[in-house]
Amino acid sequence: MGNKQTIFTSQQLDAYQDCTYFTRKEILRRFHRYRDLAPQLVPLDYKNQPEVRLPYELIGSMPELKDNPFRQRIAEVFSEDGEGNMTLDDFLDMFSVLSEMAPRDLKAFYAFKIYDFNNDDFICKSDLEKTLNKLTRNELTEDEVRMVCEKVIDEADLDNDGRLSLEDFQNMIVRAPDFLSTFHIRI
Amino acid sequence: MRRMSVFPQHGTALGNLGLTANEIRQETENNTSELVSDLVNLSAGARFEAIRSLHVPFNEKKTIRNRVNSVKLSKTILAADCRQQVSRSFRRFRASLASAMQHLVIWQDTLKEIGGRFGTSVLSYFLFLKWLLQFNLFSLIINFCFITIPQIVHAPNISSITGFRGLELLTGVGYFNKTVLFYGGYNGEVIVSKPAYNMQLAYFFTIAAYLVLCGVSLIYSTSRSFQKNFALETGPVSGGAWRLLCSWDFSVVNEKAIQYNKNNLAIQLKESLSERLQEKNKMSRSDRIKHLSLHLLAWLLSLGLALGSCAGIYFLGTNRELAFSFSHDPSDLGAEASTLLLPVVVSLFNLIVPLLYSLISKIESYSNPRAKIYISIVRTVILKMSILGILCFYWLSFVPTNISCWESFVGQSVYRLLIIDFIFCLLGIFFGEFLRNVIGTMCIQSLGVPEFDIARNVLDLIYGQTLAWIGIYFSPLLPVMQVLKLFIIFYLKKISLSMNCQPPKHTGRAAQIQTVFIALLFFPSFVGALSMVAFTVWSLKPSDQCGPFQGLNTPFHTIFNWTHSLPETHWVRWIFENILRSELFYYLISLIVLVITYFLWQITRGRKELIKTLREQIVNEGKDKAFLLNKLQNLQKERREMASYRPQDFDQTPHFNPNWMNTLPMDM
Numbered sequence: 001m002g003n004k005q006t007i008f009t010s011q012q013l014d015a016y017q018d019c020t021y022f023t024r025k026e027i028l029r030r031f032h033r034y035r036d037l038a039p040q041l042v043p044l045d046y047k048n049q050p051e052v053r054l055p056y057e058l059i060g061s062m063p064e065l066k067d068n069p070f071r072q073r074i075a076e077v078f079s080e081d082g083e084g085n086m087t088l089d090d091f092l093d094m095f096s097v098l099s100e101m102a103p104r105d106l107k108a109f110y111a112f113k114i115y116d117f118n119n120d121d122f123i124c125k126s127d128l129e130k131t132l133n134k135l136t137r138n139e140l141t142e143d144e145v146r147m148v149c150e151k152v153i154d155e156a157d158l159d160n161d162g163r164l165s166l167e168d169f170q171n172m173i174v175r176a177p178d179f180l181s182t183f184h185i186r187i
Numbered sequence: 188m189r190r191m192s193v194f195p196q197h198g199t200a201l202g203n204l205g206l207t208a209n210e211i212r213q214e215t216e217n218n219t220s221e222l223v224s225d226l227v228n229l230s231a232g233a234r235f236e237a238i239r240s241l242h243v244p245f246n247e248k249k250t251i252r253n254r255v256n257s258v259k260l261s262k263t264i265l266a267a268d269c270r271q272q273v274s275r276s277f278r279r280f281r282a283s284l285a286s287a288m289q290h291l292v293i294w295q296d297t298l299k300e301i302g303g304r305f306g307t308s309v310l311s312y313f314l315f316l317k318w319l320l321q322f323n324l325f326s327l328i329i330n331f332c333f334i335t336i337p338q339i340v341h342a343p344n345i346s347s348i349t350g351f352r353g354l355e356l357l358t359g360v361g362y363f364n365k366t367v368l369f370y371g372g373y374n375g376e377v378i379v380s381k382p383a384y385n386m387q388l389a390y391f392f393t394i395a396a397y398l399v400l401c402g403v404s405l406i407y408s409t410s411r412s413f414q415k416n417f418a419l420e421t422g423p424v425s426g427g428a429w430r431l432l433c434s435w436d437f438s439v440v441n442e443k444a445i446q447y448n449k450n451n452l453a454i455q456l457k458e459s460l461s462e463r464l465q466e467k468n469k470m471s472r473s474d475r476i477k478h479l480s481l482h483l484l485a486w487l488l489s490l491g492l493a494l495g496s497c498a499g500i501y502f503l504g505t506n507r508e509l510a511f512s513f514s515h516d517p518s519d520l521g522a523e524a525s526t527l528l529l530p531v532v533v534s535l536f537n538l539i540v541p542l543l544y545s546l547i548s549k550i551e552s553y554s555n556p557r558a559k560i561y562i563s564i565v566r567t568v569i570l571k572m573s574i575l576g577i578l579c580f581y582w583l584s585f586v587p588t589n590i591s592c593w594e595s596f597v598g599q600s601v602y603r604l605l606i607i608d609f610i611f612c613l614l615g616i617f618f619g620e621f622l623r624n625v626i627g628t629m630c631i632q633s634l635g636v637p638e639f640d641i642a643r644n645v646l647d648l649i650y651g652q653t654l655a656w657i658g659i660y661f662s663p664l665l666p667v668m669q670v671l672k673l674f675i676i677f678y679l680k681k682i683s684l685s686m687n688c689q690p691p692k693h694t695g696r697a698a699q700i701q702t703v704f705i706a707l708l709f710f711p712s713f714v715g716a717l718s719m720v721a722f723t724v725w726s727l728k729p730s731d732q733c734g735p736f737q738g739l740n741t742p743f744h745t746i747f748n749w750t751h752s753l754p755e756t757h758w759v760r761w762i763f764e765n766i767l768r769s770e771l772f773y774y775l776i777s778l779i780v781l782v783i784t785y786f787l788w789q790i791t792r793g794r795k796e797l798i799k800t801l802r803e804q805i806v807n808e809g810k811d812k813a814f815l816l817n818k819l820q821n822l823q824k825e826r827r828e829m830a831s832y833r834p835q836d837f838d839q840t841p842h843f844n845p846n847w848m849n850t851l852p853m854d855m
Contacts, residue, residue, distance in 0.1 A: 144457065158802075182436045
């Protein structure tokens, strides 16, 4: 297991390994996927921590994300600037949380942030409507959309404030054991 | 750890409370220091697990990690620096070992592709297949190493009676009759060339060890799956909320599949909306009686069909099949081919009767589609297990008294069943999926593309695996066939899926159905096979002319002979005589297990009560939080309003107004 790679220092690789769910080899493979998105922007030498940020359009064109209805929200949630432009750290973080080794609480937290379109730490009715529209564009009528959102809030809102907090969402996730396998992007 | 999960709120929630930027910074800094000191006190493994699962952006995670490391470094004395190095290199070694093990995992890319195109519920079928393949590979390796190789190397060659003809591959007799493929090819002489190798003990212990390991692995998987997927299922879960927020499959990357899933979701949401409206209409009494009688009729029909197929198989077996073994004319190809009749009939029943069941279930009406799936699974399992049961009964009660070298005969029967089942599976893929797709898209447009029926396919796999487990005692190299079969089926199903089928529409509760399948693999399937093998080993007289247990009363007597050959004071003999053979031991064990079960059951009940109380507490705390936030916001509003007045108006001290005369009313 020689350190034949020259991209990162070993402290950097250790830090990545400690903070994500990837092994060294997987981190290098993810780095090469990141670099393949824009080889002219991403240097092969990360030892002095260059400030490289790939724009959202490149991230959203990855085959794993390009047809996902939530790709924009995913990129916004995991990016540092909140606009979807991701550094390598953000990229690794995103796929680490979406990998199969991340625990349920962590995934629930980020899923909550993804569905929270207006970033107010609550999933309110308008967030639900936007989620529903992303999932079923033209098949439901206005009335049906409204009824579905009301039904969701009825069922899941435990503290009766008319919107879903993180705890309500986590309570719902606990009763949906499929969530761990569906909230998962393979790369 | 709770504190970590709400750290930090990134300003918005704290900002709502009206704190200034400085106070927010101070609060965050306090939180971080507490977090770091918490982390420092954990063990290394738990610490990194905790860091990884923090709900903070990546840069903050790195900062926290660096701070924790520096605190750890400063706290420990210098000699512990090399302890840190050692632990770090140990962790690196473990990580590289894990990544090396990933190379051993077969089909990694294929499974990813299947998951990406068809979603997780279809992927679960292929994962189940891979799991069964692992069982069979393990069995193959240990059987080959411990039983077959010594037999081939040391024992005298048993010459074959006839030359090799093509039909052997299907029927397993003739050339294969006395080879190591079946029980009859092994003999029980203790091989006296050095090292001495007791074939009887080896045969017995290898098979026993494999079955015990399988059982342990199945129990472990079942209980883990149950715990993950069922244990927290309290309260009504009607399906609207989770369907919208938790059921979207992020791992699907194929554009057509995503569109398909979107359509499905829309249909399901509409269905659940209309269900909700229909819940109001209660069924009238006569309707309910009609539904119940339809259900009863359907159940009677299904059980009748199952009984009928069992009876047919039994009569066929006792009348026709023995014709070949009695004639024993090796060149009679016709009689040999007629032995294939029974397996073909069994496979036909296994194919046709479930289709009849699905027709029957159309006359019934179910309250929800999940009940329909579960009931069809139960009926199919009853059918398959009763067919296997009647076959086992036939093999264990009828065959030993009528045929010499009956174990080889049973092994050959199982071999034939497996091969014909494989051929029918291939035919099923061709007719059931390919042709049905062609018909559905070209000729009768209304039928549409066939759905990939996960339940039926998994039950077929379970049936095949039960046969393999039954056959292991009678034919130690049977896992070869099963491994080849599973390999080929994997690739064929994948190709057929891509070309012909579409994913199933109702994918709700995939995790629960997975648990049911794993439980089915344990309960009727493995337990049935194990009891059959145990009955054979315990009570049946092995055949006199062939096999490793010739001349004994029952195969279990090997153990008696072996322990009697050991000296009196040997610990194995002592354990065997005084513990394993005494009934008191088993009574005590049963009593202890029952008492422990009772205690654990009471603890579970207590915990359920606790969960209910905690849920109510969450609701109450939500109300408290709303009330307090409201009050706080009112106070803030008042404070802001008061701050906008002139300061003098708030001056509470008595204030002498020199113009007091002007403040008196005019008409005084």
